[in-house]
Amino acid sequence: MALVLNEEQGMLKESAKGFLQENAPVGALRTLRDERDEEGFSRDLWRQMAAMGWAGILIDEAHGGLAFGHVGMGQVMEENGRTLTASPLLSTAILGVSAISIAGSADQKSELLPVIAEGKLLMTLAVDGGSRHNPLNVGVTATASGSGFSLSGEKQFVIDGHVADKIIVSARTSGSEGDSDGITLFVVDADAQGVEIDRIIMADSINSSMVRFVDVAVGADSVLGEPGKGAAVLQQVLDIGNAHLSAELVGLSLEVLERTVAYMNERKQYGVLIGSYQGLQHRAAHLFSEIELAKSVVIKVLQALDEGDDDVSMLASLAKAKVSEVATLATNEGVQLHGGIGMTDELEIGFFMKRARVAEQLLGDQRFHISRFAALNGY
Amino acid sequence: MADLETFRTETRAWLEANCPQSQRTPSEEFEDICWGGTKWRFVNEEQRTWLEVMAERGWTAPDWPAEYGGGGLDREHTKVLRQEMARIGARQPLFSMGLSMIGPALLKYGTEAQKQQHIPNIIAGKIWWCQGYSEPNFGSDLAGLQTRCEDKGDHYLVNGQKVWTSYANMADWMFCLVRTDPDAVKHAGISLVLFDVNQPGVTIKPIRLISGKSPFCETFLDDVIVEKGQLVGEINKGWELASYLLTHEREMIGSMGQGNTHEKSLPEHAIEQVGLSNGILADSKLRTDIACWEIDNMAYQFTAERIGDEAKSGQGVGAASSMLKYAGTELNKRRHELNLGIQGTQALVWEGEAYKDGLVASQWLRTKGNSIEGGTSEIQLNIISKRILGLGASK
Ligand SMILES: Cc1cc2nc3c(=O)[nH]c(=O)nc-3n(C[C@H](O)[C@H](O)[C@H](O)COP(=O)(O)OP(=O)(O)OC[C@H]3O[C@@H](n4cnc5c(N)ncnc54)[C@H](O)[C@@H]3O)c2cc1C
Numbered sequence: 001m002a003l004v005l006n007e008e009q010g011m012l013k014e015s016a017k018g019f020l021q022e023n024a025p026v027g028a029l030r031t032l033r034d035e036r037d038e039e040g041f042s043r044d045l046w047r048q049m050a051a052m053g054w055a056g057i058l059i060d061e062a063h064g065g066l067a068f069g070h071v072g073m074g075q076v077m078e079e080n081g082r083t084l085t086a087s088p089l090l091s092t093a094i095l096g097v098s099a100i101s102i103a104g105s106a107d108q109k110s111e112l113l114p115v116i117a118e119g120k121l122l123m124t125l126a127v128d129g130g131s132r133h134n135p136l137n138v139g140v141t142a143t144a145s146g147s148g149f150s151l152s153g154e155k156q157f158v159i160d161g162h163v164a165d166k167i168i169v170s171a172r173t174s175g176s177e178g179d180s181d182g183i184t185l186f187v188v189d190a191d192a193q194g195v196e197i198d199r200i201i202m203a204d205s206i207n208s209s210m211v212r213f214v215d216v217a218v219g220a221d222s223v224l225g226e227p228g229k230g231a232a233v234l235q236q237v238l239d240i241g242n243a244h245l246s247a248e249l250v251g252l253s254l255e256v257l258e259r260t261v262a263y264m265n266e267r268k269q270y271g272v273l274i275g276s277y278q279g280l281q282h283r284a285a286h287l288f289s290e291i292e293l294a295k296s297v298v299i300k301v302l303q304a305l306d307e308g309d310d311d312v313s314m315l316a317s318l319a320k321a322k323v324s325e326v327a328t329l330a331t332n333e334g335v336q337l338h339g340g341i342g343m344t345d346e347l348e349i350g351f352f353m354k355r356a357r358v359a360e361q362l363l364g365d366q367r368f369h370i371s372r373f374a375a376l377n378g379y
Numbered sequence: 380m381a382d383l384e385t386f387r388t389e390t391r392a393w394l395e396a397n398c399p400q401s402q403r404t405p406s407e408e409f410e411d412i413c414w415g416g417t418k419w420r421f422v423n424e425e426q427r428t429w430l431e432v433m434a435e436r437g438w439t440a441p442d443w444p445a446e447y448g449g450g451g452l453d454r455e456h457t458k459v460l461r462q463e464m465a466r467i468g469a470r471q472p473l474f475s476m477g478l479s480m481i482g483p484a485l486l487k488y489g490t491e492a493q494k495q496q497h498i499p500n501i502i503a504g505k506i507w508w509c510q511g512y513s514e515p516n517f518g519s520d521l522a523g524l525q526t527r528c529e530d531k532g533d534h535y536l537v538n539g540q541k542v543w544t545s546y547a548n549m550a551d552w553m554f555c556l557v558r559t560d561p562d563a564v565k566h567a568g569i570s571l572v573l574f575d576v577n578q579p580g581v582t583i584k585p586i587r588l589i590s591g592k593s594p595f596c597e598t599f600l601d602d603v604i605v606e607k608g609q610l611v612g613e614i615n616k617g618w619e620l621a622s623y624l625l626t627h628e629r630e631m632i633g634s635m636g637q638g639n640t641h642e643k644s645l646p647e648h649a650i651e652q653v654g655l656s657n658g659i660l661a662d663s664k665l666r667t668d669i670a671c672w673e674i675d676n677m678a679y680q681f682t683a684e685r686i687g688d689e690a691k692s693g694q695g696v697g698a699a700s701s702m703l704k705y706a707g708t709e710l711n712k713r714r715h716e717l718n719l720g721i722q723g724t725q726a727l728v729w730e731g732e733a734y735k736d737g738l739v740a741s742q743w744l745r746t747k748g749n750s751i752e753g754g755t756s757e758i759q760l761n762i763i764s765k766r767i768l769g770l771g772a773s774k
Contacts, residue, residue, distance in 0.1 A: 002691070003688045004685070004688045004689055261768050264770055275772075276770070278761070278764075281761070281764035281765075281770045282757070282761075284764060285759075285764045288702065288763055288767060289702045289705055289763065292682055295682075296678055296681035296684070318677055318678070321671075321674050322674050322675070322678050367667075370670045371667075373673070374660070374670040377673070379649065379650055379655065379669070379670075
């Protein structure tokens with residue numbers, strides 16, 4: 001398949017670009033931050049995004065979605081990386097939707113997906129028991145109790161946890177930490193008895209939280225997929241999440257490169273544009289070359305997801321590893337090449353650096369994915 | 380054209396029947412891939428057969444027009460052919476600067492007579508072409524070149540010196556950049572001419588490289604006769620052609636590290652040398668270095684593919700070949716450094732049959748030239764800065 005966008009995908013990208021730059025530029029995130037907004041995102045903006053169908057890009061038509069696929073969603077995410085728009089796109093429309101679409105029963109799908117597509121239900125995925133991503137370090141146990149289960153434990157750094165209506169949580173029903181067998185996924189109401197959610201303010205000003213489960217009673221119908229076999233589903237959902245985080249980070253890196261190049265062609269020192277210094281030109285050109293590589297791994301994994309290719313996991317780790325490296329480079333160079341002003345809160349370049357690092361850590365950083373890539377390739 | 384699936388089936392069967400066994404093993408030595416020309420000595424009969432059967436179908440140049448003997452395939456069919464060849468580990472039947480450089484330039488800029496004369500010979504591997512660009516004082520700054528070419532009425536006369544001319548000693552013909560207007564500013568007075576190097580006035584002296592091989596030469600040109608019909612494109616407009624050719628050269632050099640798909644991969648080598656412990660490579664730093672390289676290598680392959688697809692659909696930026704050349708050659712150098720690390724001291728043996736007479740070391744050293752030939756990495760970065768990023772444009 002040609003590694004280019006088709007016409008509709010190109011149009012979606014253009015309209016996402018226009019919409020986000022007009023309605024939710026980096027300045028909007030600054031305002032949410034400075035006003036210490038309770039929810040950390042704009043409900044009104046989310047309504048508009050849902051009205052355009054974005055909440056349902058990955059939902060099939062039978063459940064009220066657009067069925068536009070991962071390449072399409074990836075374009076919205078890439079543009080989102082340029083504007084750093086705070087929204088439940090990742091938590092709800094990507095992670096939540098994917099988990100339910102992959103593992104949900106017919107009832108779960110028809111109960112949840114159409115409401116999500118309408119923008120009326122927010123979801124999130126609670127994966128990590130610790131600060132460093134490791135999906136097998138679950139942190140929450142589920143013990144059989146009555147006809148259902150009782151959940152106990154803590155999930156760390158759950159995005160959008162404090163605004164989510166429902167939380168998809170991985171819990172251990174058997175085995176011990178580190179085992180891939182014995183993990184079960186549950187869909188839990190955020191306001192269920194015993195669910196305690198603390199919002200965490202992160203460096204990037206994008207929503208995160210700690211979620212504690214204190215003897216939370218859930219029914220058997222809240223199990224998502226097969227009991228004990230949640231790791232495989234989780235894997236697929238995480239691959240999807242990482243592909244889209246990679247798309248976001250490519251957009252972010254491109255934006256930083258463009259802003260930095262523009263500054264190099266505007267700022268003068270010693271009577272000439274700093275962009276005329278070869279020492280700086282080569283750094284920008286190297287960054288350009290790296291971003292070209294990053295773009296390719298992203299479109300490759302997005303296409304592979306749409307095609308259902310066998311090597312999706314390998315490609316997702318490849319993408320996240322490469323793009324994380326590139327985004328780190330882009331944001332570091334971005335600040336350095338701006339000089340003193342690059343260190344100011346007033347210039348937006350710092351927002352990109354902070355978002356880049358958080359997005360890189362989310363669902364596994366470069367090192368995690370290098371190691372996973374090697375393991376998937378047998379070494 | 381047959382639909383892709385039919386074409387795939389037919390091609391697979393044809394390759395199965397026609398690709399000799401010895402041509403399906405990884406190429407190691409330089410001689411393993413045929414460069415053609417009158418001085419070529421085939422390593423065995425199968426190498427000759429492989430060239431002949433492929434050339435007969437035009438598949439040494441699958442996407443060149445059939446009227447000059449090319450395969451006449453479009454991009455998608457060419458891809459299928461490449462995939463099917465890779466599937467059985469088939470070697471390229473022919474590799475040459477005729478195919479990668481002067482051929483495409485002649486197809487685009489050549490006269491009908493030039494195409495008729497040269498293209499079929501390139502496809503059949505009958506003529507070895509060498510590239511006369513660089514001069515002792517003009518390397519990166521190629522447009523300053525001084526080799527003179529004078530109009531003598533019924534022919535041209537060329538005088539000057541070229542250097543680093545790869546395989547001039549093996550070549551039959553040279554495509555050569557010359558100055559046809561000494562008064563014009565740099566780029567404006569240059570032309571591209573073609574001539575037979577086996578004529579009086581052409582003196583070729585091989586130069587030994589750090590890799591121990593002598594694949595490039597000093598080439599002295601004293602009163603060399605060039606026929607009138609062998610000037611390509613318009614006189615004094617040779618720089619445009621030179622740039623076009625360099626684009627092809629950069630893409631070719633950039634992709635050189637891609638190698639034979641049936642070659643042992645770095646992880647395979649490493650598993651052999653270092654071993655696995657709990658299913659992962661026992662040396663964790665080496666494991667990370669290899670994985671990072673493999674990641675970059677796949678990213679590079681996807682990028683070459685994407686840029687090709689974009690060009691085909693009319694998207695994408697120009698000067699992309701500079702990015703591919705820069706990334707591809709730096710990657711290939713890294714691969715060979717890494718390979719030394721994997722193999723250990725034995726990789727640095729220089730003589731001895733057990734070590735294939737220093738093949739590993741020699742190949743490692745040769746890659747150092749990848750980021751110099753065809754325009755250095757620094758020059759590629761200059762091009763990206765100026766043409767793509769628009770840096771330093773005075774305001
Ligand atoms: C293996 C090999 C095969 C070759 N084959 C051929 C061939 O077949 N035909 C042919 O014509 N030529 C050939 N060449 C020559 C090659 O094209 C030149 O070596 C190359 O263009 C560099 O020129 P130079 O050697 O004069 O180095 P220089 O131009 O002198 O460069 C020296 C150093 O200065 C740097 N530099 C120069 N200018 C700049 C600048 N403006 N900004 C920043 N850095 C700069 C370079 O990057 C390099 O690091 C070959 C070279 C090699 C190594």
